[in-house]
Amino acid sequence: MNEPLDRFAGPAREALPRLTPDERAVVHRELRELENGDHGGGTLLDGLRKLAAQVPERLYTDSADVLLRMHEIAGSGNHQSNLSSLPLVRACFALGLVEDDGRGRPAELVVGRGHIAPAFYAEHYVRGTLPFTPLTTLHQGGLTGVVHRDLGFRNTMRYSLGVGVAQAVSLAWELTRRGEDRKVVCLAGDGELHEGVAFEALRFAHDMGLTNLVLVVDANAKGIEPLPKPVNTGYLAAYLGRLVEVDGRDEWAVEAALGALLAMPGPAVLVCRTRKGDHSFKPAGTPAATPARVSFASTAGRMLAAHRERTGRDMTVFTADMAARFGLRGHVPYTNTGLAETLTVGMTLSLPEDTLKVVATDAMYYMDSLSMLTEATTGVRNLLVLAGRSWGAWGGAHNATNLLGLLLHTRVYEPVTEAEFAACLDRLSRHPATTHVVSMVDAKFDPPAADCSADLDGGVWLTPPAGDAPDAAVVTFGYASVLVAEANRELGVPHLHCAALAPELDPAVLDVLSRCRRVLSVEYNGARGGFGERLRSEYLLPVEVHGVRRDIANLVHPRQLPLHGMSTAMLRERLSGLLESREAGRAPAHA
C-alpha cells in the first residue's frame, strides 16, 4: 500500500502538460521518490509529509501564488473564495490550530467553509508540510476541493451546506460532556450562515450554555452573488455574546484577535471583513471569440423566458444563489434567496394560484427541504422545481432525483433537448396541481437525434428495433440517453429514450421489450428506487439495472463518468455484452 502514490500519481501525470517546466521537474522528482520509497503505513498526510521532507525545495513561497497555480492547473474551482479566507487560514496555522506542533493544539478547528480546503493545502505547501504533486490534482481525483478527514481536517463535508457549524457545535457539546475545557473554532462564511441549520446550531449552543465555541466568520459579503445585506452582527452577538470585528485581509489582525478570544473565557464571534472576486474560477486568456459550449442547465433562463413570451404568464423565480448556474440573468427576473433552500421552497406557498412558481437549486439541496417541498407540492399550483444535476466537484447525493420522485403530487423529468424542457412546462400548464420536478443537467452535450417532446411520459426509440422481436434492448433515462447513444453508435442495440423518471410505456413498446431476451436500463442516477427498478416494479420486466451504486465523489464530471460505469467505453462494453451473451432467463436486477 502506497496511498499517496495510488491517489496522486495518475492525475498528476495527466496534469503534466499544464505545468511549467520547473513544476514538471519537481513532480517528476516527487513521483520518483514515491515510487522508490515507502510512504504508506501512517495516514495519507503522514506519507505526504514524508515526501515533502524528501523534496524540500519550494517553487513558491506565497500561498496566494500557490492557490492561483492550483486553480490554473485544475481549470476550475473557487479561487476567490479561497483567497478571501487565506488570511484567516494563515492565522489558524500561526496559532497552531492546523498542525500539532507537539504541544497539542490550543483548540479544535472545524472548517465550515467547506470549499476552502485548497487554501489549507497551499499554506501547507509553503510551510513544507505538503509536496507539490498533490496540488496538481485538485478536483481530478487527487485532492478534493472540500475539507475531508483523510486530508488532515477535523471534519468532512459532503452534502449539507451549513453542516460545519453543526459539526462544531456537536464537538463543543461532546467536549463539554467529557468535562474538557478545550475550545472549538468554527471557520464559517457569511453566506453559509444563511442556512437554517447554522442558526439551529448557534441557538442550541447558546441555550445549552456552551462556553467553548468561537465562530470565525469570513464576511466577504458575497455568496456566489453579492449578499443583499452584510452579516447581521446583532444576531450573532445575541447568541455568542462577545463579538469582535477585524480587517480580514490583515492576517496579523486576525491572528491577534483570534488568539485573544481563545484566551478569554466564554463563547465569541470574530467577524473578519474580507473581499472576494468572482465565485467560480475562470481560466485567464480564454479567447473571447470562441463561442463556448454551455451546459444544458445554464440554458434554463433562456428557455423560461421563451415560455413566458409564449404564454404571457406571470412568473416568479426563486433561486438559492444559483442564478448563474441556471442562466437566469438577463432572461427572467429572479429573487436570490441566498443559501436558504428550505425558504426558497417556502417562498412559493402564499403566491397567487395562476402564477408560475419556479424554484431553482441543486437537486441535492432539496433533500433538506422535502417536508417543506411536500407542503408545496400538496398546496401550491403551477410549481416548477428545477433540480440541478452536476455529479460535480462539490458532490451531490446520487439518489436526490429518486427521492424527489417519491413526493406527493410530483412527476420528475430529465429533459435533454429544448423541446423536452418546453414540453415539461406545457405539461405543467395542463396539470397545475402536479408539481413538475425538472432535473437540469450541468453537462455540455449535443441533443440526441429524437426526443420525447411529443409524448413526454412515453419513450422514443433513438435506435429503433429492426424487427418486432429484437434479441436485446436498452432503455435509458434523461442524460444517460445521451451517453448511451454515443456508446451505441456502432453497435445498433435498439435504444429507447425516456424523459420521465416514471414513464408510462405504451403496449406496443412493452410488447417489444417483453420479447427481448435481455433488457438493460441505464440511468446516471441512483439505481436504488430509480428508473430501472421502477420498470421492474411497474411492468415486471426483467430489466438489468445499470445506475449509480456508490456515493458521488468530489470530482469533476469527466472523472465521475468512469467511477460509475458511465464512460463511453464502459457503456459500449456493457451494450456489447448484451448482444454476445447467450444465457437467457430472468436476470437479477443487480447483474
Next chain:
Amino acid sequence: MNEPLDRFAGPAREALPRLTPDERAVVHRELRELENGDHGGGTLLDGLRKLAAQVPERLYTDSADVLLRMHEIAGSGNHQSNLSSLPLVRACFALGLVEDDGRGRPAELVVGRGHIAPAFYAEHYVRGTLPFTPLTTLHQGGLTGVVHRDLGFRNTMRYSLGVGVAQAVSLAWELTRRGEDRKVVCLAGDGELHEGVAFEALRFAHDMGLTNLVLVVDANAKGIEPLPKPVNTGYLAAYLGRLVEVDGRDEWAVEAALGALLAMPGPAVLVCRTRKGDHSFKPAGTPAATPARVSFASTAGRMLAAHRERTGRDMTVFTADMAARFGLRGHVPYTNTGLAETLTVGMTLSLPEDTLKVVATDAMYYMDSLSMLTEATTGVRNLLVLAGRSWGAWGGAHNATNLLGLLLHTRVYEPVTEAEFAACLDRLSRHPATTHVVSMVDAKFDPPAADCSADLDGGVWLTPPAGDAPDAAVVTFGYASVLVAEANRELGVPHLHCAALAPELDPAVLDVLSRCRRVLSVEYNGARGGFGERLRSEYLLPVEVHGVRRDIANLVHPRQLPLHGMSTAMLRERLSGLLESREAGRAPAHA
C-alpha cells in the same frame, strides 16, 4: 352538496354520548337544520355561519370554556397550547384580523402556530359565527386541529414545522411585489422559532427590506418540554427592528400593542409572555388504578436502557422535543434539541466512533434533514435513527419511511416486539457503518405470535402455509403485520411477517411465494417505492401492493385506518378476495 352536513354529521353523531344533555340538544337541532336547509353553495365556512345564525343560542360565552369542552369531547389535543394563545387569538378577532367586517381586514393573518386552530373555532363560537356541532368533531374527521384554508384561515399547515413564518414572508414579499402596503401578521410560537427555516425567513425578510411583516410570538417558554432559555429578543430585534413585549395573558394589552404596531410603519415583533401547562391533553378523572396500555414507541426509552445495561456501551440520545413520545425520561439520559430536527441529526457528527448515537423524532420531520442525515449515514458510525410513526392528528407524510430507506448506508426496520427492537440494536452493533432507521409505531397493540428477532432481515410465517404450494399468501411489513394478523384470524391465509423494509427472503420462502396464484403485500406506509414494490422490483414477484396511496390526514389513528383500507374489516375483505378470486396471472401492482 351539503358540505357541512357531509363533513360534520357523522362524527358529531358519534360524539353524542360524550356530550352534556344541553350540548346534545343543540347538536340535534343543528343537525336538523343542516338536513333540512341548504348550507352548501358558498364556502364551508359560509355554510357554518348560516347554521350558526339559524341556531343562535350559545351554550358557553367564554371561549376558554369552549376550548376545554372541545378537548374533553375529543379526548386528545393541545389544550394548553391553545389556552396560552387564546388572548392573542382574541386580540386578532378584536382587531378585525380574522373576520372581514365589510371594511376589509386591516392586515393579513398567517397562523404559524399551526395547532391553535381550536382557539379560533372556540372564539368563533362565542362570537356566533360557528355552530356548536363542528366543535364536537375535533380530530375525528370534522374539524382539524391544525389551521386549514377550508376552515377560514389564510394558510394551511401540513408537514413542516416553522412553515408559518415562511408562509408569512412569502405573502409579505408578494404584497410588496404587487405594490400593496398591507401588513402581514404572523402568529408564531417561541418553540417553533427554533426551526431553521423560521430564521431563514426572518433573515430574508430583513435583507430584502420587507417593511410589512409583524411577528407575534406566543412566548410561553415551552415546547412539549420547557425551553432551556426564553426567546432571544436580541436576535428578533436584530432582524425585525422594533420589538415590544407585553403580558400575553392580558388580551387588552396584546390588542393595544398589536394595533399600535400595525399602525406604525416598518416591521416589528410583539413578544407576548404567556403561560402553558402540559402539552398534550389528558382527560381528567382517568382512574389511576387502571394500568393504561402504552404505545410501542413509548417503550423505546425502557428498551434503550435495557440495551445499555446489556452492553455497557456509551450512549447519547438527542430528541427534537419528543422525549415523552419515546418514553425516554427516567430510562436514559437525553438531550432535548428543541424543534430543530436538522441540528438533532447534526449533533451526531462529531461524537466518538464507538458511542451509540440515537436521534429521535417523527419520521416526517427527518424529511427536512435528509442531506444532513446522508452526511451522518456516510460519516458516522453506530447511528440509530428512531422515526416515530403516528399516522396521527398532526399528519405525517406517508412516504417518509420509504425516503429514509433510500439514503446511503441505511437499513430500515419496523419492529413490533421488544425482541425485534433489541435485534435492531444488535444488528447495528455488528454493522456499525450502516445507519439503522427504526420506525417506531405510536399505536398500542399486542405483539404478534412470532417475530423476526432471530432473523431480522428475513420473514417469519405468522400463519404458515399448509402445504408447500398454497393458493395465495400475504406478506406484510411491520405494524401492518399486526393489523393483518387480526384480520386473518379466521381466514388462515398464509401470512409472512417482515420487520425489514427491504427483506432478504430465503429461497424456500421465495419458492412458496412464487408458486402462489396470488400474493398480496400490505404495508401501513406509502405504497409508492415501498415494501411491496420492492418485492416486485427485487424478486419480480407479481405481488399486489396494498399500501397508503393518499395523503395522511389530520385525524386520530382509529380514523386513519379506514381511510387507507387498513381497518380489520377492510383487510379481511381484501384477504377473502384473495382466496375467492379465480383469475390467475400477473396481477398489476395497483390492483
